Amino acid sequence: MKILITSAGQLGTLLYHALKEAHDVRVMRRRPDETFGAHCVIGDVSRYDDVANAMDGRDVVFHTAVRNNTDVDLESYEQFHASNVDGTFNVFLCAHRLGVPRIVHSSTSMVSGFYTLGEKLAPGSGRATRIDDDAPRNGADVYSLTKGVGELYADYFRQRYDVSIISLRYGWLAPPAMYADPMMVYRTLQFCFHEQDALASNLLVMEQDTTGNYLICAPPELEGANVDGLWQSPGSVLETRFPDEMQYLHSTGFTPTPIPAWLDCSRAMRDLGYRPRHDFRWFVAAHRDGAFTDTVTHT
Secondary structure (H helix, E strand, C coil): CEEEEECCCHHHHHHHHHHCCCCEEEEEECCCCCCCHHHEEECCCCCHHHHHHHHCCCCEEEECCCCCCCCCCHHHHHHHHHHHHHHHHHHHHHHHHHCCCEEEEEEEHHHHCHHHHHHHCCCCCCCCEEECCCCCCCCCCHHHHHHHHHHHHHHHHHHHHCCCEEEEEECECCCHHHHHCHHHHHHHHCCECCHHHHHHHHHHHCCCCCCEEEEECCCCCCCCCCHHHHHHCHHHHHHHHCHHHHHHHHHCCCCCCCCCEEECCHHHHHHCCCCCCCCHHHHHHHHHCCCCCCCCCCC
């Protein structure tokens, strides 16, 4: 199979190493990179001709190129727009014109604005919210705003031109080394998840014909939880559900913080056959074993 990966960030690099032996893989980058050697095609997704050149003759495109630093305001909008809006439009338009059979589009759970819910809940009041694929888009910052526009383009090209696009809305795909911090382990209950589950979801759908928008994250583990308690007294709720894991986290000096929202990937599990292997218990056990202390990952 002939494959194009736009960009070579964390996920794009994982995809390259997983696919290069069995497939003809191109990696589109703005600068040469020895990691990819002759597989590297120089180009910028914000330039249509560059995208068309890289995509010509491909069977599958993994569109992973993104500008994703959220710690900015509107003064950086042009840079985000070039990658997340113009670049995404170019990928979909080229796919339509060139007849590319399949596009796997890296989107984000942040299009829902779930990470701002805690700002609206007063201490001692409110309840945690389960976020699923039906949550409305809410551009809460430049990143989520531009990624939401990218999803609108995906909707358009699917509906108007029947382009086979699946948009995977990832939770926080943090580098493994960051899980040395117990707070990151805790956040796997909410939105953080393992890079190997992100990789597995892409490989799973590359030859499917399923389209639409799907949350991809750690397994949903808070269904049926006391949602008032998750915000007001998370320790008491979680110590009942995860006694051993919470005991270990307490031993590191960690104190549970309120949970305003969590992601639920149940639809991807049902429709796509997605089976995330790394849950909260796995992350706690890995942390206990020192697995994240000297972790090295492709970037």
